[in-house]
Amino acid sequence: MRRDVGFFRPTPGDSWTEHTYAAVLTVERDLQPTCTPEMKEVIWRTLEPMFSQLGRTDVQDLVIEGDRRPLPNISPDRRTQAAAPATFREIKTHDTELLAKTPYRPAVYQPSKELGGGVAQVQKTASKAQQLISRELLTRIYDDDGTPTGVELSTTRPRQVVVIGSLREFTHNSDMNPEKINSFELYRTSIQDVEIITFDELYQRACFIVEDR
Known part of the structure; x- marks a missing residue:
């Protein structure tokens, strides 16, 4: 900043x-x-x-x-020191398609099979986990010998993330296709509780965090 x-x-x-x-x-x-x-x-x-x-x-x-x-290099022990909230991830590859190759209607592109399937998969996984956790909304964490650690785990809506593809898919001769990016943005902003992020966006976030520190 x-x-x-x-x-x-x-x-x-x-x-x-x-x-x-x-x-x-x-x-x-x-x-x-x-x-x-x-x-x-x-x-x-x-x-x-x-x-x-x-x-x-x-x-x-x-x-x-x-x-x-x-x-800069980040040591492995640094990555494991911070606790994170419950998160379920569905990770594809950087070259997985975000949208179907052919438009559904003129200037209307539907999500690819892999994107729609990834969203459905992470939603199902989170739903099953939520059902298990909801049986005991508050879980107390103990050491191996039974000593209370003072840490309590409670979750009602786990975070869900799908990492897939690249925004480069929407470029042609270095120019962005506005209809494709618009179709993609409309789709991912319409999905509640699931964050859809591309690999290039994830990389850029990481660069931003490292530079800020």
């Missing part, structure tokens, strides 16, 4: 102040030419709810820059 853009280059009527920030997303230089204004808008729509959940309403915009240095 950094204070710039609107604050240092003000535009009449904008909302930039000395207390507002721009999010800086660092990507590999090879990917930077693919970061079109349309792509930036898609990424920003993905990140904006996260900032709201974190209470960072002071983040006003997104800036995409090319990486100037290698990403």
Whole structure:
């Protein structure tokens, strides 16, 4: 995060102040030419709810820059130190299709079989787990010798994530197909309780987190 853009280059009527920030997303230089204004808008729509959940309403915009240095190594023990809420994931591959190859109607594209199946699978898995957990809404965690740890697990709606494909699928000659991206966005925003994220979006999130730290 950094204070710039609107604050240092003000535009009449904008909302930039000395207390507002721009999010800086660092990507590999090879990917930077693919970061079109349309792509930036898609990424920003993905990140904006996260900032709201974190209470960072002071983040006003997104800036995409090319990486100037290698990403730092993260030790395995660092990855396992943080506890995470219950999450169910369905992970496909980066080249799995997001949309059907042929339009359902002119300018209307339906989700691919793999995307629809992945959403259905993670929903079913989460539903079965929720049924098991709901039998005892509050579970107390004990050590192997029976000593109470003071940790209690409670969940009523596990997080569900489908990682699949790449937004590059919607590009042709470096230009984004607006009808395809619109069909995809309409579909994934209509699915409740399931976050659909592409591999390139996931990579960009990781770059953003590492750069911020």
